[in-house]
Amino acid sequence: xxxxxxxxxxxxxxxxxxxxxxxxxxxxxxxxxxxxxxxxxxxxxxxxxxxxxxxxxxxxxxxxxxxxxxxxxxxxxxxxxxxxxxxxxxxxxxxxxxxxxxxxxxxxxxxxxxxxxxxxxxxxxxxxxxxxxxxxxxxxxxxxxxxxxxxxxxxxxxxxxxxxxxxxxxxxxxxxxxxxxxxxxxxxxxxxxxxxxxxxxxxxxxxxxxxxxxxxxxxxxxxxxxxxxxxxxxxxxxxxxxxxxxxxxxxxxxxxxxxxxxxxxxxxxxxxxxxxxxxxxxxxxxxxxxxxxxxxxxxxxxxxxxxxxxxxxxxxxxxxxxxxxxxxxxxxxxxxxxxxxxxxxxxxxxxxxxxxxxxxxxxxxxxxxxxxxxxxxxxxxxxxxxxxxxxxxxxxxxxxxxxxxxxxxxxxxxxxxxxxxxxxxxxxxxxxxxxxxxxxxxxxxxxxxxxxxxxxxxxxxxxxxxxxxxxxxxxxxxxxxxxxxxxxxxxxxxxxxxxxxxxxxxxxxxxxxxxxxxxxxxxxxxxxxxxxxxxxxxxxxxxxxxxxxxxxxxxxxxxxxxxxxxxxxxxxxxxxxxxxxxxxxxxxxxxxxxxxxxxxxxxxxxxxxxxxxxxxxxxxxxxxxxxxxxxxxxxxxxxxxxxxxxxxxxxxxxxxxxxxxxxxxxxxxxxxxxxxxxxxxxxxxxxxxxxxxxxxxxxxxxxxxxxxxxxxxxxxxxxxxxxxxxxxxxxxxxxxxxxxxxxxxxxxxxxxxxxxxxxxxxxxxxxxxxxxxxxxxxxxxxxxxxxxxxxxxxxxxx
Ligand code: GPW
Numbered sequence: 001x002x003x004x005x006x007x008x009x010x011x012x013x014x015x016x017x018x019x020x021x022x023x024x025x026x027x028x029x030x031x032x033x034x035x036x037x038x039x040x041x042x043x044x045x046x047x048x049x050x051x052x053x054x055x056x057x058x059x060x061x062x063x064x065x066x067x068x069x070x071x072x073x074x075x076x077x078x079x080x081x082x083x084x085x086x087x088x089x090x091x092x093x094x095x096x097x098x099x100x101x102x103x104x105x106x107x108x109x110x111x112x113x114x115x116x117x118x119x120x121x122x123x124x125x126x127x128x129x130x131x132x133x134x135x136x137x138x139x140x141x142x143x144x145x146x147x148x149x150x151x152x153x154x155x156x157x158x159x160x161x162x163x164x165x166x167x168x169x170x171x172x173x174x175x176x177x178x179x180x181x182x183x184x185x186x187x188x189x190x191x192x193x194x195x196x197x198x199x200x201x202x203x204x205x206x207x208x209x210x211x212x213x214x215x216x217x218x219x220x221x222x223x224x225x226x227x228x229x230x231x232x233x234x235x236x237x238x239x240x241x242x243x244x245x246x247x248x249x250x251x252x253x254x255x256x257x258x259x260x261x262x263x264x265x266x267x268x269x270x271x272x273x274x275x276x277x278x279x280x281x282x283x284x285x286x287x288x289x290x291x292x293x294x295x296x297x298x299x300x301x302x303x304x305x306x307x308x309x310x311x312x313x314x315x316x317x318x319x320x321x322x323x324x325x326x327x328x329x330x331x332x333x334x335x336x337x338x339x340x341x342x343x344x345x346x347x348x349x350x351x352x353x354x355x356x357x358x359x360x361x362x363x364x365x366x367x368x369x370x371x372x373x374x375x376x377x378x379x380x381x382x383x384x385x386x387x388x389x390x391x392x393x394x395x396x397x398x399x400x401x402x403x404x405x406x407x408x409x410x411x412x413x414x415x416x417x418x419x420x421x422x423x424x425x426x427x428x429x430x431x432x433x434x435x436x437x438x439x440x441x442x443x444x445x446x447x448x449x450x451x452x453x454x455x456x457x458x459x460x461x462x463x464x465x466x467x468x469x470x471x472x473x474x475x476x477x478x479x480x481x482x483x484x485x486x487x488x489x490x491x492x493x494x495x496x497x498x499x500x501x502x503x504x505x506x507x508x509x510x511x512x513x514x515x516x517x518x519x520x521x522x523x524x525x526x527x528x529x530x531x532x533x534x535x536x537x538x539x540x541x542x543x544x545x546x547x548x549x550x551x552x553x554x555x556x557x558x559x560x561x562x563x564x565x566x567x568x569x570x571x572x573x574x575x576x577x578x579x580x581x582x583x584x585x586x587x588x589x590x591x592x593x594x595x596x597x598x599x600x601x602x603x604x605x606x607x608x609x610x611x612x613x614x615x616x617x618x619x620x621x622x623x624x625x626x627x628x629x630x631x632x633x634x635x636x637x638x639x640x641x642x643x644x645x646x647x648x649x650x651x652x653x654x655x656x657x658x659x660x661x662x663x664x665x666x667x668x669x670x671x672x673x674x675x676x677x678x679x680x681x682x683x684x685x686x687x688x689x690x691x692x693x694x695x696x697x698x699x700x701x702x703x704x705x706x707x708x709x710x711x712x713x714x715x716x717x718x719x720x721x722x723x724x725x726x727x728x729x730x731x732x733x734x735x736x737x738x739x740x741x742x743x744x745x746x747x748x749x750x751x752x753x754x755x756x757x758x759x760x761x762x763x764x765x766x767x768x769x770x771x772x773x774x775x776x777x778x779x780x781x782x783x784x785x786x787x788x789x790x791x792x793x794x795x796x797x798x
């Protein structure tokens with residue numbers, strides 16, 4: 001179904017129409033930016049009919065609706081995605097080129113909507129796209145941050161953060177909905193009136209809705225992403241203004257707006273800030289009000305809520321939904337407390353994305369009581385009732401003066417899920433062991449996935465074209481059909497085509513790196529890529545330590561037939577995470593020394609590309625030969641980059657962590673470079689006193705690489721620069737970099753040898769693509785629909 005009929009003009013007419021009447025320019029004076037906006041408006045016109053049709057179909061069916069509440073939606077650019085899903089990419093290219101413009105330049109003019117930090121936010125974006133593709137009536141709810149994730153640059157190798165300003169350009173994909181606005185209160189007091197508890201907030205801000213349509217594959221269905229912006233209820237303090245305090249008069253507006261101003265740049269670390277808790281309550285409360293208003297307009301009896309509504313909490317960030325829903329049902333609508341809790345609990349579900357203790361949200365009781373006094377009372381009561389029912393071993397949601405949002409979410413959830421098989425198993429054994437024993441069956445697994453539209457079809461047109469030429473295009477909407485490739489892989493022509501596509505993607509990337517970063521890289525070298533947030537558990541320092549050891553080995557024996565390799569890094573460090581920022585500087589310093597070495601740089605170069613974002617990932621992943629997934633086992637809940645690489649025919653060097661385990665099961669152990677300790681071995685090893693020292697003593701390569709860094713080989717003017725890193729690795733080494741080093745080195749040399757056999761490498765790479773169909777987010781969303789939400793597809797073809 002495409003939504004072109006007699007009323008919709010050809011795309012080129014649409015572009016010119018919008019250039020004139022929406023942008024107010026004529027072709028002779030239009031900038032690239034104007035053209036991009038005009039094209040976007042013309043494309044947006046094609047989405048609206050599908051959007052209305054989906055909305056109507058949802059109301060008419062009276063079907064169960066799914067609401068995905070997330071602090072982050074890392075959606076990236078929207079124009080290319082919309083074109084692909086509307087199947088308008090060919091027509092758009094012709095229309096734009098017919099106007100004398102460079103199509104890629106127009107697409108690349110769009111800023112990334114970086115409303116997320118990393119995997120958790122990108123997962124939410126993939127899920128929205130799959131929900132539409134599967135025609136599941138659903139809505140995403142989040143915050144319309146004025147400033148997305150900070151822009152990263154380097155100053156002498158050090159990360160520098162600058163504010164991100166995506167909204168300074170006109171954001172053409174959203175529709176402002178001033179009629180959907182809610183007052184959200186904070187602070188104040190609670191009093192009993194006529195037998196009911198009434199919360200009177202001390203202050204309130206307005207939550208205003210902005211809707212972005214999310215079009216599914218082939219425009220089968222279009223759902224909505226609704227983002228909330230904070231505004232002051234009174235835009236100006238007129239009395240203050242009239243008294244001459246012109247600046248002070250605007251202060252209330254500034255304070256209100258601060259709530260949706262910035263995305264907290266923390267990834268898997270908890271941001272213990274009052275403003276953060278305000279953000280969480282702000283968007284959760286606005287979303288729940290909106291959900292109940294829609295429910296009321298469709299259904300009469302609030303007791304039907306769990307049958308008609310499923311709410312998914314993306315991690316604990318919206319966990320205040322539990323007490324807020326109980327408040328709305330009990331205080332506002334007068335349901336008995338127990339029934340309110342029961343209805344809320346059967347409506348809410350919670351996804352856990354990490355076991356790292358520093359990421360598990362806990363709020364001080366005094367803060368919660370001050371900001372949300374009624375919620376604090378409800379939390380105490382919910383917790384006490386739960387503990388009374390299970391006196392033996394209930395994990396308390398309120399303990400040691402803090403509210404444990406993970407425990408609260410668990411107690412208030414119908415289903416709790418982990419994001420990979422390993423992670424879900426560990427959840428049952430560790431953080432939620434007691435709660436799992438009380439509520440067996442509540443925890444389920446839903447292994448993550450990625451949308452194949454963005455992460456293969458759109459970002460890698462060369463490989464996608466070859467696949468379609470071989471098995472037809474059914475794989476785009478049904479990724480498991482990639483398996484149909486496998487019987488063809490013996491075909492020499494197909495092998496050549498696949499190798500040629502990778503080579504061409506690498507040549508494009510090499511050209512781009514040369515043009516934008518001035519580094520010349522050989523497209524025939526192995527492209528070894530580690531792109532993700534910088535974190536000790538992800539172990540970028542293990543990768544760079546191996547680079548130093550390899551550099552030393554090549555210098556000692558330059559003619560040993562080394563496999564040329566380019567190590568590419570990208571990723572941001574949380575601004576307050578000092579150690580992670582030091583790792584960035586180390587990678588940049590290592591790059592400077594190695595790339596300038598006339599002996600070794602023929603075989604080994606290192607580059608850290610600044611400002612990693614969705615767009616850069618779309619550029620790098622299709623050009624990668626090797627995917628670095630080297631976290632300490634047990635620490636990466638799932639990973640999703642790992643899936644994108646395998647799908648695009650990169651081989652993985654990785655640990656048995658997160659979804660790596662399942663990727664290896666699917667692609668075959670012989671097509672995956674495994675190294676390192678298992679999650680169980682990690683726990684045992686950490687208990688060995690002096691584990692790092694032992695590993696260093698047993699491995700001269702590791703000792704020499706550490707010594708070089710320690711002695712200033714990569715920071716000649718400043719030899720003590722990395723003593724914090726070397727001191728950590730030689731001492732506590734909590735993430736077991738040293739203990740895994742020797743096996744990592746071994747695996748990397750196997751990678752080198754395998755890469756030298758080009759035909760065999762291509763076959764392994766192609767098998768990774770052919771066997772990655774299970775990692776589609778369509779499969780993940782089907783799992784949520786069947787096992788968590790009880791939601792049905794309304795699509796014609798699903
Ligand atoms: F700490 N993840 C993330 F669990 O990107 F909340 N940001 C976060 O704040 C958290 C988790 C949180 C990631 C996991 O680290 C990654 O392993 C996983 O693939 C991804 O969430 C999506 O599930």
